[in-house]
Amino acid sequence: MIYLDSAATSYHKPKQVAEAVYEAMLHMGNSGRSGHEISLTSSRTIFGARKKLAALFGMDDPAQVAFTSNSTQSLNIAISGLFGKGDHVITTAMEHNSVLRPLYREETEGMELTVIPCDEKGTVRYDMLEEAVRPNTKGIVCTHASNLTGNVVDIRRIGRFCRERGILFVVDASQTAGVFPLDMEEMCIDVLCFTGHKSLLGPQGTGGLCVRKGLEIPSFCVGGSGVQSYSRTHPSQMPTRLEAGTLNGHGIAGLSASLDWIQETGLAAIRKREQQRMRRFYEGVCEIPQVKVYGDFTAAERAPIVALNIGENPSEEVCDALAVRYGIATRGGAHCAPLMHEQLGTVSQGAVRFSFCYFTTEEEVEKAIQAVKEIAEEWT
Amino acid sequence: MRPKELCFLVAFHTTTEALALEDAARAAGVSGRLIPIPTQITAGCGLAWRMPISEKESMLRLLLECRLRYEDVYELTI
Numbered sequence: 001m002i003y004l005d006s007a008a009t010s011y012h013k014p015k016q017v018a019e020a021v022y023e024a025m026l027h028m029g030n031s032g033r034s035g036h037e038i039s040l041t042s043s044r045t046i047f048g049a050r051k052k053l054a055a056l057f058g059m060d061d062p063a064q065v066a067f068t069s070n071s072t073q074s075l076n077i078a079i080s081g082l083f084g085k086g087d088h089v090i091t092t093a094m095e096h097n098s099v100l101r102p103l104y105r106e107e108t109e110g111m112e113l114t115v116i117p118c119d120e121k122g123t124v125r126y127d128m129l130e131e132a133v134r135p136n137t138k139g140i141v142c143t144h145a146s147n148l149t150g151n152v153v154d155i156r157r158i159g160r161f162c163r164e165r166g167i168l169f170v171v172d173a174s175q176t177a178g179v180f181p182l183d184m185e186e187m188c189i190d191v192l193c194f195t196g197h198k199s200l201l202g203p204q205g206t207g208g209l210c211v212r213k214g215l216e217i218p219s220f221c222v223g224g225s226g227v228q229s230y231s232r233t234h235p236s237q238m239p240t241r242l243e244a245g246t247l248n249g250h251g252i253a254g255l256s257a258s259l260d261w262i263q264e265t266g267l268a269a270i271r272k273r274e275q276q277r278m279r280r281f282y283e284g285v286c287e288i289p290q291v292k293v294y295g296d297f298t299a300a301e302r303a304p305i306v307a308l309n310i311g312e313n314p315s316e317e318v319c320d321a322l323a324v325r326y327g328i329a330t331r332g333g334a335h336c337a338p339l340m341h342e343q344l345g346t347v348s349q350g351a352v353r354f355s356f357c358y359f360t361t362e363e364e365v366e367k368a369i370q371a372v373k374e375i376a377e378e379w380t
Numbered sequence: 381m382r383p384k385e386l387c388f389l390v391a392f393h394t395t396t397e398a399l400a401l402e403d404a405a406r407a408a409g410v411s412g413r414l415i416p417i418p419t420q421i422t423a424g425c426g427l428a429w430r431m432p433i434s435e436k437e438s439m440l441r442l443l444l445e446c447r448l449r450y451e452d453v454y455e456l457t458i
Binding site: 229 | 415449
């Protein structure tokens with residue numbers, strides 16, 4: 001199977017990741033629950049992962065990194081904790097449902113929401129930001145890169161825009177963490193939400209949010225913490241404030257190993273190879289007459305995603321043919337980004353998404369191009 | 381009864397604070413280890429850093445220099 005669905009989850013992971021999970025399952029207890037070595041091993045592993053993530057995201061305090069199960073949970077914690085009735089929040093049409101649905105839920109409770117549209121290439125209309133701001137605008141929530149088109153958002157620009165106006169900036173880094181440089185301080189990011197299983201190459205069920213020091217997000221879930229047991233309220237200190245119950249220590253051990261691999265390999269090297277694979281595939285398919293590619297390929301950098309359709313063929317049928325006839329794993333249909341599909345006019349057809357990773361070979365890319373050519377010729 | 385000795389202890393709000401102190405102590409060569417927090421300090425669960433009373437000054441310096449967060453310090457015979 002040629003795996004070109006990395007935007008959904010990383011399938012090829014450094015072998016150290018699985019090894020670390022296996023070792024953790026053999027040797028790790030429950031973090032923070034006792035002082036014996038089996039518990040401490042877990043505590044140290046988790047703390048080590050916090051330190052690596054803080055370094056990766058330009059934070060000086062590992063305690064500001066709270067672990068969750070995934071980006072969706074992180075975004076729910078941030079959005080429901082920071083915004084509510086009477087607040088106005090701005091987002092974009094590029095967003096995944098993990099941003100949109102928590103915002104829509106707050107909207108039904110009295111929060112005001114503005115969605116900034118995109119142009120025909122799926123790029124956010126930065127020029128519309130200023131006019132969207134209201135006296136009660138409390139935050140902007142946006143993705144770093146579209147999971148559908150791969151277009152990258154200039155978050156440094158939006159971060160500066162927010163900081164100058166005293167607006168909170170929440171970033172969904174699901175498609176970029178581990179590949180693109182992310183510096184919370186420099187990019188004026190207040191909350192960075194990430195998942196561990198995509199470009200961070202860790203296990204599913206890992207993720208988290210990094211919170212700017214001084215910003216207090218209320219506890220989303222309360223309960224076991226390993227500390228302050230007789231208090232009727234959950235501890236207020238980070239990261240325990242946003243973590244309740246036993247953490248996914250085994251998964252976090254795997255994530256810690258993948259962070260080591262990313263550090264050793266280097267973001268620039270990872271990004272360069274992914275960009276090469278993505279660009280080559282784009283060049284190979286964009287000239288096929290029946291193929292329509294979505295997104296802005298004139299941008300200097302973009303997430304390693306190419307979304308396309310072949311004529312009027314339903315995207316899920318193309319996706320199925322790629323899998324069954326060519327052994328190529330892609331994603332078809334809708335991509336949890338309803339507004340992006342509306343903007344691109346692909347609500348009914350969906351799109352076939354090819355997403356690449358560091359481990360994608362040149363040969364695999366050529367085979368995928370050939371497969372698209374053959375389906376396009378046959379299904380016209 | 382187990383023989384008791386006077387110790388210096390650091391208690392924490394969170395496990396993360398405890399681990400940060402362990403890191404800093406190891407790096408600075410300050411002795412001690414993490415133990416289950418004694419019930420004399422708090423009836424809750426959690427960890428404390430336990431060290432010989434002779435190391436008290438080194439620890440107080442470390443707490444300041446590394447700007448480590450902690451809940452409180454104690455001298456306790458345990």
